[in-house]
Amino acid sequence: MSEKTTAENLLNNLVEALADSVPNQKSASFFEEGTSSVTSQFNRLFGREKPVHHLLGGGKSADVLLWRNKKISASVLSGATAIWVLFEWLNYHLLTLICLAVVLGMLAQFVWTNASGLFSRSSSEVPRLVIPDEAFVNVGRSIGIEVNHALQFLQDVSCGGSLKQFLVVVVSLWAAAIIGSWCNFLTVLYIGFVAAHTLPVLYERYEDQVDGFVYKVLEQLQGHYRKLDAGLLSKIPKGKLKGKKHE
Helix, strand or coil: CHHHHHHHHHHHHHHHHHHHHHHHHHHHHHHHHHHHHHHHHHHHHHCCCCCHHHHCCCCHHHHHHCCCCHHHHHHHHHHHHHHHHHHHHCCCCHHHHHHHHHHHHHHHHHHHHHHHHHHHCCCCCCCCCCCCHHHHHHHHHHHHHHHHHHHHHHHHHHHHCCHHHHHHHHHHHHHHHHHHHHCCHHHHHHHHHHHHHHHHHHHHHCHHHHHHHHHHHHHHHHHHHHHHHHHCHHHCCCCCHHHHHHC
8 A cells, every 4th residue: 555655656746747747848948049040041141051152142243342351342332333423413314425425435446546646657446345245135134033032932932921030131121212202213223232342251250249239139139029920920820721722
C-alpha cells in the first residue's frame, strides 16, 4: 500500500512539474522565434551573409556606387549635380540644352575642318561620333526588366495575403507621394541618385554601428506590431475563400 502511494505521489509530482514547465517553454520559444525572425529579416535587409558589393550587383555599377574608383564616382555625381543645377536652379529646358550642345558640337567640327585646311593645306578628317545600336537595346532591356520586377513585386504583395507586407508597401507609397508633392520629379530623382552614391559607401564603412542601431529599431517595431496585432489586427475577420477552395 505504501509503495502504491509513493508511486502515485511521484506520478503526481511529475505531472505538476511538466505542467509548470510548459508555459515557460512556450514563452521562451516565442521569444527566441521573435529574436530569430528579427535577426533573419535584419540579415536579409543588410546582407550580413554577403558583402555590400555583391548585393549591388558586383559589377562596374557597384564599383561606382561604393567609390572603388573615386575619380569616376566623383565625375558621375558632379555631372548629375550639374544637370540638376541647370534644370532646377537656372531654369534651363531640355530642348534648349540639346540645341545648344548640338550647335557647339557643329561649331567645333566646322572650326576643326577649316582651320586644319588653312594651316596644313589638307583638311584632317573629323572624328565621327556614332552611338552603337546595342547601347539603346541594352538600356531599353534593362529598364524593361526593372519595371517588370517592380510590377511583379506589387502584384505579389497585393495577392499574397500578407497584411503586414501590404501595409508596409502602402505606407511607403503614401510617403513617396507626399515627398513628390513637395518637390518635382527631377529633384526626387536627384535625391535618389545622391542617396545611391552616398548611403551604400557609408553603410559599408560604418556597418557595425548601423547594424546595431537598426537591430534595436526592428526590435521596437516588432514589439509595437505585436501590440497592434493583439489589439486590432487579430480581431479583423478573415475571408473563407482559401478554405472553400481546399474543400
